[in-house]
Amino acid sequence: MISPYESWDTARGAEIIAEHSQVEGATLVILHALQDAFGYVPEAAIPMVASALSFSRAEVYGVFTFYHDFREKLAGRHVLKLCRAEACQAAGGDRLAARAEAKLGIALGDTTADERVTLEPIYCLGLCATAPSAILDGRVVGRLDEARIDALIAEVQR
Amino acid sequence: MTTRVYVSRDAGAVAVGAEDIAQALEQVASKRGMAIETIRTGSRGLYWLEPMVELATPRGRVAFGPVAIHDVVSLVDALASDGPHPLRLGVAEDIPWLKRQTRLTFARCGVIDPRSLEDYRAHGGYKGLERALTLTSDAILADVTTSGLRGRGGAGFPTGIKWKTVAQAHADRKFIVCNADEGDSGTFADRMIMEGDPFAVIEGMTIAGIAVGATTGYIYIRSEYPHAVAAMNAAIAAARRGGTLGTRIGGFSHNFDLEVRVGAGAYVCGEETSLLESLEGRRGLVRAKPPLPAHRGLFGRPTVINNVLSFAAIPFILAGGAKAYADFGMGRSRGTMPIQLSGNVKFGGLFETAFGITLGELVDDIGGGTLTGRPVRAVQVGGPLGAYFPRALFDTPFDYEAFAARDGLIGHGGVVVFDDSVDMAKQARFAMEFCAIESCGKCTPCRIGSTRGMETIDKIRRGESVSKNLGLVEDLCNTMKFGSLCALGGFTPYPVLSALKHFREDFGPAPGNLEAAE
Numbered sequence: 001m002i003s004p005y006e007s008w009d010t011a012r013g014a015e016i017i018a019e020h021s022q023v024e025g026a027t028l029v030i031l032h033a034l035q036d037a038f039g040y041v042p043e044a045a046i047p048m049v050a051s052a053l054s055f056s057r058a059e060v061y062g063v064f065t066f067y068h069d070f071r072e073k074l075a076g077r078h079v080l081k082l083c084r085a086e087a088c089q090a091a092g093g094d095r096l097a098a099r100a101e102a103k104l105g106i107a108l109g110d111t112t113a114d115e116r117v118t119l120e121p122i123y124c125l126g127l128c129a130t131a132p133s134a135i136l137d138g139r140v141v142g143r144l145d146e147a148r149i150d151a152l153i154a155e156v157q158r
Numbered sequence: 159m160t161t162r163v164y165v166s167r168d169a170g171a172v173a174v175g176a177e178d179i180a181q182a183l184e185q186v187a188s189k190r191g192m193a194i195e196t197i198r199t200g201s202r203g204l205y206w207l208e209p210m211v212e213l214a215t216p217r218g219r220v221a222f223g224p225v226a227i228h229d230v231v232s233l234v235d236a237l238a239s240d241g242p243h244p245l246r247l248g249v250a251e252d253i254p255w256l257k258r259q260t261r262l263t264f265a266r267c268g269v270i271d272p273r274s275l276e277d278y279r280a281h282g283g284y285k286g287l288e289r290a291l292t293l294t295s296d297a298i299l300a301d302v303t304t305s306g307l308r309g310r311g312g313a314g315f316p317t318g319i320k321w322k323t324v325a326q327a328h329a330d331r332k333f334i335v336c337n338a339d340e341g342d343s344g345t346f347a348d349r350m351i352m353e354g355d356p357f358a359v360i361e362g363m364t365i366a367g368i369a370v371g372a373t374t375g376y377i378y379i380r381s382e383y384p385h386a387v388a389a390m391n392a393a394i395a396a397a398r399r400g401g402t403l404g405t406r407i408g409g410f411s412h413n414f415d416l417e418v419r420v421g422a423g424a425y426v427c428g429e430e431t432s433l434l435e436s437l438e439g440r441r442g443l444v445r446a447k448p449p450l451p452a453h454r455g456l457f458g459r460p461t462v463i464n465n466v467l468s469f470a471a472i473p474f475i476l477a478g479g480a481k482a483y484a485d486f487g488m489g490r491s492r493g494t495m496p497i498q499l500s501g502n503v504k505f506g507g508l509f510e511t512a513f514g515i516t517l518g519e520l521v522d523d524i525g526g527g528t529l530t531g532r533p534v535r536a537v538q539v540g541g542p543l544g545a546y547f548p549r550a551l552f553d554t555p556f557d558y559e560a561f562a563a564r565d566g567l568i569g570h571g572g573v574v575v576f577d578d579s580v581d582m583a584k585q586a587r588f589a590m591e592f593c594a595i596e597s598c599g600k601c602t603p604c605r606i607g608s609t610r611g612m613e614t615i616d617k618i619r620r621g622e623s624v625s626k627n628l629g630l631v632e633d634l635c636n637t638m639k640f641g642s643l644c645a646l647g648g649f650t651p652y653p654v655l656s657a658l659k660h661f662r663e664d665f666g667p668a669p670g671n672l673e674a675a676e
Binding site: 024025026027028029031032053059062063066067068069070083085086087088089090091092122123124125126127128129130131133135138140141142143 | 169170172173174203205206208340341342343344345346348349381382383384385419420421422423424425436437438439440441442457498499500501502503506507508529538542572574575576577580585588592595596598
């Protein structure tokens with residue numbers, strides 16, 4: 001499978017930063033744009049963002065680390081996020097999360113050794129009335145049960 | 159003749175297969191040479207019936223659901239002939255669960271095409287804005303005040319007063335900010351309205367801009383809601399093309415435009431000052447209040463910051479409905495509340511109704527009890543920071559003050575049902591854990607208290623010095639409640655203390671663990 005992301009390139013990074021640096025309060029907008037392009041926020045981009053926005057490097061790094069979404073390295077080829085919040089817990093989500101961890105042989109938050117799958121917790125997708133829910137590579141899935149979680153895992157392991 | 163059908167593109171419906179059903183319908187119909195027009199709507203909010211397919215008939219839209227992929231072939235026969243089918247539910251509006259509701263904010267959700275400005279107008283949209291454009295600022299504020307609308311994000315602050323404060327402030331710029339960082343588990347009303355009736359949010363924000371003299375608005379949507387982001391962006395583009403956003407709105411002298419900003423997975427950014435910091439491009443650290451955002455908000459300017467549902471309620475109110483809105487409700491809770499039922503519940507979804515309905519009616523009658531069929535043991539109302547209520551408190555009416563009087567909160571209107579297999583000590587621990595994960599770290603009670611709370615509940619669950627540690631948890635909750643800067647640390651004690659108070663038996667050492675503790 002070919003990665004949907006570009007490899008880090010300073011000129012390309014500078015272009016993305018320049019594209020958004022004029023909007024008000026641009027930090028998150030730029031970090032999102034970088035991650036959309038490269039799959040993570042490369043460390044080399046942090047000082048570039050800082051200089052474009054007249055922030056200190058520490059301030060931008062602080063923003064980058066504050067938000068759960070931003071990654072410092074590429075995730076696995078597939079990212080499976082399981083909702084671990086209360087509504088999904090009430091609908092049996094704990095059991096399904098444990099099953100996914102066992103099947104993949106990793107804990108929530110980890111990536112398989114072959115870098116095929118990253119398994120992550122997410123706290124609410126707003127799909128609480130069709131709980132338990134998950135999102136696989138941006139595709140939402142509800143009413144999970146053993147069979148459906150197994151099917152999702154088979155899909156990412158293919 | 160073309161057969162017209164409606165299928166939801168709401169994320170909740172898509173998560174259970176609506177996309178596949180819509181495609182299969184078209185394929186099967188085209189194979190038979192049947193002309194079919196599929197309109198993608200939001201969801202009506204009857205999620206146990208999703209994916210729901212509706213057929214336009216002279217008697218109204220007839221619903222079928224929940225449709226599985228193997229039902230599609232037989233369903234197409236029923237659609238072609240308006241004939242019988244095992245999944246046929248009758249005219250959608252006559253389904254009792256929907257008929258019992260009072261849909262003011264959600265009147266169009268699930269009905270219209272959320273990307274069509276024409277459809278929005280055809281269903282009463284922009285009547286409020288048209289009227290607001292002819293009114294003075296004072297007259298608009300008077301309508302909002304008359305309606306009795308209180309902030310639907312959870313705090314319940316009177317919207318009219320908030321807007322008036324901003325209207326009276328002097329500044330070179332003012333802002334309208336929509337808080338669409340709906341992070342509470344068990345809540346999805348903001349998501350539904352953004353996906354199903356996004357123009358209502360835009361119209362409400364535009365009216366706010368005219369009322370207070372602001373020309374720029376931001377909608378801060380959490381990144382967990384990609385479908386809502388797409389729907390809002392499409393609607394904003396359509397509104398600009400239609401002349402209801404931008405310069406000289408509707409030919410009048412007012413200018414107003416807005417844009418979507420996407421969050422990045424921080425729950426605390428649902429707190430209004432943290433959200434403003436995030437919009438400014440910083441870490442989402444909460445600000446001490448005062449100054450209030452109404453005086454010094456986004457970029458230090460006077461800012462109206464309201465929840466999605468507050469803005470979405472405004473078009474009805476300004477379209478001459480202020481008094482009618484206020485006529486619904488009880489006490490100081492006026493109007494309707496879009497209540498969200500979820501978790502282990504038979505009939506989960508969105509139920510908009512006047513304030514005053516009891517928790518018991520909601521859970522047993524409307525929700526139909528648990529999906530597992532086991533007894534309901536606990537209900538968490540108001541998200542991760544809301545209290546757990548036992549059956550003994552099911553007579554509590556849905557009302558800001560009534561819930562507060564019982565050490566709870568209605569928050570954003572989420573009701574999560576748990577059956578008797580729930581371990582309430584585990585839920586209390588989760589509340590502390592969630593607070594520890596999501597704390598912005600600015601104040602000590604929240605940052606440190608949540609971690610210590612988690613550790614102490616772990617000790618209790620292991621049976622270590624139970625009564626001493628229970629006392630510690632209570633003391634800690636007291637510190638967090640009164641010493642935290644915002645509702646994250648301040649309200650985490652609600653689920654913890656309510657679990658302790660109403661489900662004390664779950665905190666005793668389990669017999670099997672006694673030995674391990676020694």
